Amino acid sequence: MNTPGLILRLASHRQVTPAAFIHKHIQVISQLSSKYEKDDAKEKWLKEQGDGGSVSYARNGSNNDLGLVTFHHKQKLNAFTGAMMHDFSVAVREAVKDEKTRCVVVRGENGNFCSGGELNFVERIASEEGSFVMNTVMMTALKKLANSEKVSIAVLEGSTMGGASEIASACDIRVAHRKSKVGFVQGKMGVCPGWGGGRYLLKTLGTARAMEYLATAALVRAEELYKIGYVTHLFDSEAELTEYLKRFSRLESKNAFVAAKRMVANYSGKTRNPKEKEEEERRIFMSVWGHADHKKSIQAIRDNLTRAKKEKKDKK
Numbered sequence: 001m002n003t004p005g006l007i008l009r010l011a012s013h014r015q016v017t018p019a020a021f022i023h024k025h026i027q028v029i030s031q032l033s034s035k036y037e038k039d040d041a042k043e044k045w046l047k048e049q050g051d052g053g054s055v056s057y058a059r060n061g062s063n064n065d066l067g068l069v070t071f072h073h074k075q076k077l078n079a080f081t082g083a084m085m086h087d088f089s090v091a092v093r094e095a096v097k098d099e100k101t102r103c104v105v106v107r108g109e110n111g112n113f114c115s116g117g118e119l120n121f122v123e124r125i126a127s128e129e130g131s132f133v134m135n136t137v138m139m140t141a142l143k144k145l146a147n148s149e150k151v152s153i154a155v156l157e158g159s160t161m162g163g164a165s166e167i168a169s170a171c172d173i174r175v176a177h178r179k180s181k182v183g184f185v186q187g188k189m190g191v192c193p194g195w196g197g198g199r200y201l202l203k204t205l206g207t208a209r210a211m212e213y214l215a216t217a218a219l220v221r222a223e224e225l226y227k228i229g230y231v232t233h234l235f236d237s238e239a240e241l242t243e244y245l246k247r248f249s250r251l252e253s254k255n256a257f258v259a260a261k262r263m264v265a266n267y268s269g270k271t272r273n274p275k276e277k278e279e280e281e282r283r284i285f286m287s288v289w290g291h292a293d294h295k296k297s298i299q300a301i302r303d304n305l306t307r308a309k310k311e312k313k314d315k316k
């Protein structure tokens with residue numbers, strides 16, 4: 001192809017949003033924002049779309065440090081409906097408020113995380129109003145989860161498709177069943193990430209890999225995701241998963257646990273300027289230094305050293 005032809009071809013492929021299009025969308029968004037001024041109006045609208053399934057929040061009976069957000073729609077591999085998006089918002093609010101827990105475990109029932117948007121529901125809300133409401137409600141819920149002081153853990157089993165990969169990415173940690181798969185398949189449906197979790201996909205995968213996976217609608221095995229660090233732990237059985245989750249009760253000081261989460265969150269976001277991040281780092285550190293747990297731990301370490309020294313001496 002000659003150079004002018006090539007330039008014309010490239011220009012026609014360049015995705016430039018025309019000004020008229022942007023203007024129309026600003027108008028639509030402004031109308032919808034007034035119609036659904038309150039978050040509960042959007043949640044109510046989603047609930048009315050129904051289509052089965054639910055999402056619950058409960059404290060884990062055998063490990064009280066864990067709160068469980070569970071997807072229930074096993075006949076459709078936990079595909080998300082409007083009712084489930086409504087419940088998810090409520091469940092996340094309950095989970096992050098629960099003062100008794102340290103972690104929020106996000107999981108699907110029956111050995112499957114979630115197969116993305118439920119197709120009948122997706123078809124029904126395929127409109128500007130639908131995209132506005134779904135995107136806003138899910139974005140708010142994912143932000144709440146990502147910004148909370150709990151450590152959030154997504155347990156990926158079976159299939160994690162489309163929007164479900166956004167939920168998984170919004171969590172601090174992803175653990176996966178060795179045989180599971182994650183599909184960044186939004187493009188196969190002719191759309192892009194729409195559950196408000198695009199930013200978390202970029203953060204957890206890195207821009208190049210997020211581009212590759214989204215542009216190819218990749219279905220990726222857990223073992224590959226483990227190699228690139230998207231998944232931090234692979235498990236083969238429920239017993240192994242239970243053992244893994246017990247690790248999050250190891251820190252005696254809950255204060256130190258919360259500070260660890262705050263310290264990581266402070267530097268993983270791009271929202272604050274460097275000066276504010278430094279100030280926040282100092283504030284976090286000052287919240288643990290000199291705290292009763294700190295003083296108790298110093299004494300415990302000192303006692304350990306003394307004990308070890310005595311044991312060494314006795315052995316001689």
Ligand SMILES: CC[C@@H](C(=O)O)C(=O)SCCNC(=O)CCNC(=O)[C@H](O)C(C)(C)COP(=O)(O)OP(=O)(O)OC[C@H]1O[C@@H](n2cnc3c(N)ncnc32)[C@H](O)[C@@H]1OP(=O)(O)O
Nearest residue numbers: 075076077079115116117118119159161162163186189194
């Ligand atoms: C707006 C949401 C959008 C976004 O923006 O992000 C997305 O989420 S895009 C992603 C949409 N989801 C999909 O494309 C996945 C569709 N499902 C599949 O490709 C497969 O089901 C599977 C996930 C690869 C699993 O395959 P398999 O193990 O062979 O199970 P089945 O296919 O037999 O599924 C069992 C049962 O569940 C029904 N099902 C599965 N996913 C959905 C769904 N998303 N919506 C509605 N129903 C779903 C499937 O039809 C089967 O039903 P029965 O045939 O009645 O048993």
